[in-house]
Amino acid sequence: DQQVKQNSPSLSVQEGRISILNCDYTNSMFDYFLWYKKYPAEGPTFLISISSIKDKNEDGRFTVFLNKSAKHLSLHIVPSQPGDSAVYFCAASGKSGGGADGLTFGKGTHLIIQP
């Protein structure tokens, strides 16, 4: 049972344009959502997070939007750069601190930035 879904296995975007990666979830108990970026042969690295009580969080070129009623979040990268080419994982956490929850991950979207 996939509680976090990333329905696009891959996405190709031209350099300088906006990249939009989508994520859907089914468990309304999730209270934090995180995006991770992964290069081949490396571990996932944390990018940005958002609390379930917020609808937007911005950090430089990265913005995450959360639509709680639709159980949908998206990661916007603008402008897209060649170094952004990687696999992006959406993840969810069930508790806000105090509990050593494992993160629930989506399957990932492979973002390819075309020069």
Next chain:
Amino acid sequence: DTAVSQTPKYLVTQMGNDKSIKCEQNLGHDTMYWYKQDSKKFLKIMFSYNNKELIINETVPNRFSPKSPDKAHLNLHINSLELGDSAVYFCASSQLAGVVNIQYFGAGTRLSVL
């Protein structure tokens, strides 16, 4: 200096063998985790350890046993390896004092069981 390091990076072994994967973190975090990424690319939590105490054990076969000699280390022992154990195993750590549980990952250990 690598924050979360795992050894070995690659492990090729025969079915039925026993093997260990080591993990160390130098971030001063109080919680460590093991994840498995299978052939379908899903990253799934296996265990977490907080102050030497097992917190989660997600329906993992008891052939898998985490061992934490101290809070900077969480090793994974696997007995009687099976073909289906072939996967990439990631170690991670986090500090639960924060509001959001940001986990920091090692580079992974690719295990191939022949």
